[in-house]
Amino acid sequence: MSDPLVRTQANAQSQSQPTAFPFAPGPSGGAMRAAVDDALRNARTRLEQNDLVSARRLYEGVLTMAPDNIEALHLCGLVCLRQGDAVRAEPLIARSMHLGLRQPWNFANHAAALVGVGRHHDALAVTDAALKLDAVHPAVNAARGDALLGLERFDEAIAAYDAALQRAPGQPTAWSRRGAALRSLGRPADALISLDRALKIDSGDPATHIERGHTLRALERRDEALHHYQLATVVCGKTPALLHDSGVVLTEMGRATEALAVLDEGLKLAPHDKKLLYASCVALDQLHLREELLQRADRLLALDRNSTAAWVARGNALLGLDRHAEAAQAYSEALAHTPEHVDASRNCAAALRSLGRFEDALEHYERALSVASVNPELLYNRAVTLQQLGRYDEALTSHAEAARAPAETAQGLYTRAVALQQLGEHETALRDYERACERDPHHGAARRSEAYCRLLMGDFEKGWKQHEARWNATDVLLNRRHADRPLWLGAEPVAGKTVLLHAEQGYGDTLQFCRYASLVQAQGATVILEVPAGLAPLLGSLHGVSRIVSEADSTPAFDLQCPLMSLPLAFRTTLDTVPAETPYLLADAERREIWVQRVEAIAKPRRLKVGLAWSGNPRHNNDENRSLPFAALAPLLALDATFVCLQPQVRERDREALAASGVVSFGDVLADFADTAALVETLDLVISVDTSVVHLAGATGRPVWVLLPRAPDWRWLLEREDSPWYPTARLFRQTRPGDWPDVIGRVRDALIDTAQTHGYPV
Incomplete structure (x- = not known):
């Protein structure tokens, strides 16, 4: 609502003929009239001094004595309006008009009160009537702008504000709300011009500072936006709305810990505020505090069972807790309320992939793509799902579509870069990683991936330096240890320290x-x-x-x-100076002897003894590309050799096939990595996907064959079969994303050659 035009009897006389406020005398005649006149004089003085509390009390007193006193009705309504009590103001001003006070400024104040109670159509009708009396009245046009702003008729609102400001350019509120209308039209740069005009007139207006904060957020100038929210807080105090705005922008800045503290302050003031609860869910999600996120989402659902956002937040919490079936159900609830919700479809697909329901997951990606069209993240994840279904050519096509998709957000640019790497276009991917970091300096995955892409391409000089930027990302910073102690990066001598x-x-x-x-x-x-x-x-x-x-x-x-x-x-490591002398770790001799006996007891005589690891930690961010199902190893297991499982933990999906395969599994007997190292030393060869088993075998100097996805981890570099880090390693790379059968076929041929070299049958 616009600032109401203050019109007391005194200031009305300065612009027109005196306005008479009729008085309806009560039963006590002259004494009553004298008391009323005295109260009105005192009230006018308090109003001119901006002592709204005293003025309202006096006007309320007059209305107790003279309920139809027009001056008291209107100015009491005006005071209530100035205090933000539009519910009380509107009937008072309406009554004064009913009794005959029908000047343009009176219409303007009534329209402002109607806007304040959300009756925007009625307010518009009031201003239309007033404009018939005075078509260029500034206050009426400003009030009309407020009504149109509330109705989201933004272009018309701007025209009304322009009409008001043409006659009275010194109205800060009209300038401020003109800025709000421009921002709503997607013109934040233009909005800033109006808001700056408003602040030149009234530099302390909290509403303008808040609106300027919103506008700066739209321009992604978040530091400045936060500053303006803080300026508004100085005037208004820590209101729930301002704490919400500050918390949201802090979250967007990657300062989720601070954001959560601010939002929790707001929730202490307004525990059932749905906007605050949801904003805190976003911060908790960014902080990976899944249990607390689940509790907040449930609090939000207790207030609004139909909240799509709350169901998505609940799904995100459950997905992060590896409760995949429950997560899929939560996302399904979200989709039941909002069938075209892209995030719910995408995240539901992720949960379904974790459950091995790849066909269902693909259906959800297609559903999301039908809404979001050429979205790089959806296209990339669809490609990975097609890989898991063994549809490798289609997966390659989907990766290519993701690599060509338009992307402006940091996440979109990051995902497009990942797809580009699947196609082998690492230089182009690097540029997208750089752009993603420019768009969002706190995007942890993009920061790390830019460094890793440089390292993958062999640019160790820039790669190691860029890798230090990982500490600026929220998700890594949370787990940083000893950050309060002096950091050594090779610059100073350490002798004696x-x-x-x-x-x-x-x-x-x-x-x-x-x-x-x-x-x-x-x-x-x-x-x-x-x-x-x-x-x-x-x-x-x-x-x-x-x-x-x-x-x-x-x-x-x-x-x-x-x-x-x-x-x-x-140590300024380059490809030529990698400290590659192995072994640098040794198995304990006593443990090794124990494992020699165990392996000899189960090994086939004169056959290769081969250790296997086919999947790593399922929480690894690239697990779906680097791990493979145990069944994919079948061509190897058909060979005549002794195969030993090197994984202490086997996924549920693989247990039955492993038990039926003849592969030796020592299960819980592998107590720690020292046991695994001792076991590996008894074997002829280790074959593994990119997991810790590879590093253990390489560090102990044992022969290890590494099965690598199309876009490998940085340490394996590009287009080579050896590793500068591990001289005993041999690398087998995918030629198409997800095409493990081709890799396993080449490994099988190499295994046959190795057995024949040793003189063993296969």
Whole structure:
């Protein structure tokens, strides 16, 4: 609603003939009249001093004595309007008009009150009537703009504001709401011009600061938007609405922890505010706090069982908790309410893929694509689903469509780059990763992928430097350890100092980069190595380490710290200087003897002994590309050899086939990586997809064949069958995305050649 035009009897006289407010005397005659006149004078003074509370009390008193006093009716209504109480204001102003007060400014105030109670059509009718009295009246045109703004007739609203501002350019509220209309039309840059005009007139107006915040958000100038929300908070205090706006923009800036704190403040003030609850769900999702997200989503559903957004949030929480069947059900509920909800269809497909229901997943991707058209993320995920269905040529076509799809958001650019890498177009992919980081500096996957793409292409100099930018992403920053202690990246001498090297990612990364410990020790440092508990026994054989602690142990004193995956940067590692001497890890001799006996007890005589790992951690972000079903190994298992399962955990989908295959599985006997290393040392060969087993075999110097997807992890580089990191490794790459049968066929031929070289039958 527009600022009502304040018209007391005194200021009315300055622009026209005096306006008489008729008085209906009560039974006490003159005394009553005197009391009323005195109250009206005092009320006018309070109103002119902007003491709205006192003015309202006085006008209410007059109306108690003289219920039809026109001046009291109108100005009490005006005061209520100024206080934000349009519900009380509207009938008072309407009554004053009914009793004969029908000047244009009176119509304008009535229209403002009607807008305030959401009666926009009635407000428009009131302003239309007023314009018949004065077609260019500024307040009436401004009120008409407010009514049209409420009706979302934005072009007409702008025209009305223009008419008002042409006659009275000093109206800050009209400028502000003109800006709101322009933003609603998708013209935020134009909106800023109007909003700046408003702030030049009234620099402290909170509504204008809020609207400027919304407009700056639309322009993706989020730091400035947050500043304006904070300026409004100084005036208005921490209202639920302002806390919501601040929390949302903080989430968009990648500052989800701060956002959640702000939104929780809002929820303390308004525990049942659905907008605040949903915004907190978004922040929790970004923070991967799945249990809390599930609770918030359920709180939202308790308020609104038909909320599509709440069902999607619940599905996201369940998907993150690996409760895939429940997640699929939650997304189905969302789709029941909003059948064309793209995110619900896409995420439901992801849950169904995790359940092995690939045909159903494909149907959901097609459903989402029918709404979103050429969306790179949907096309890419459809391609992966087609791979899982064995429809490799169709998958390749879908990857190509994803690579050609228009993309402007960071997520769209990131996904398009991933598809480009599936096609082998790594240079083009790199440009999309760079653009994604420009669009959203906090997009963790894009930041890491840009670095990994450079490393994959052999550009170690830029790749290692870019990799350090991973710490600017919210999802990695949450898990950063020892960030409050001095970081060593090779620049300063470490002789005589204690350096803590610590794991930051998976088991495989720890096994690969722990080799640098001896290089740090060679510079005169005392090295402490902090690793996951399951690796600690094996890494006790690592040269150059004074002490190994697990992440659950108390950390001993140290001077400097370095994450393991930052060590290649610290040592300025290039392809020619990779520290590739193996083995740098050794199995425990006693454990090895135990495993020799176990393997000899089950091994076929004069046959190859081959260890197998076909799937990794299902939570790995590229698991669907790097892992394969156990059944895909059937051509290998038909050969006459002893095959041993090296996976301590087998997925539900593979258990029955594994049990029937004849592959030896030691199950729970493999207690930790030290046991696995001892077992691997008894074997002739390890064949594995890209998991920690590969790194364990390579680190212990054992022959290992690595099965790689079309777009491999960065460490395996491009177009080569060997690895600078592991001299004993041989690489077998997909030629088409998802085409494991072709890879397994080549591995089978190589295995036959190896057996024949040893003089073994196959």
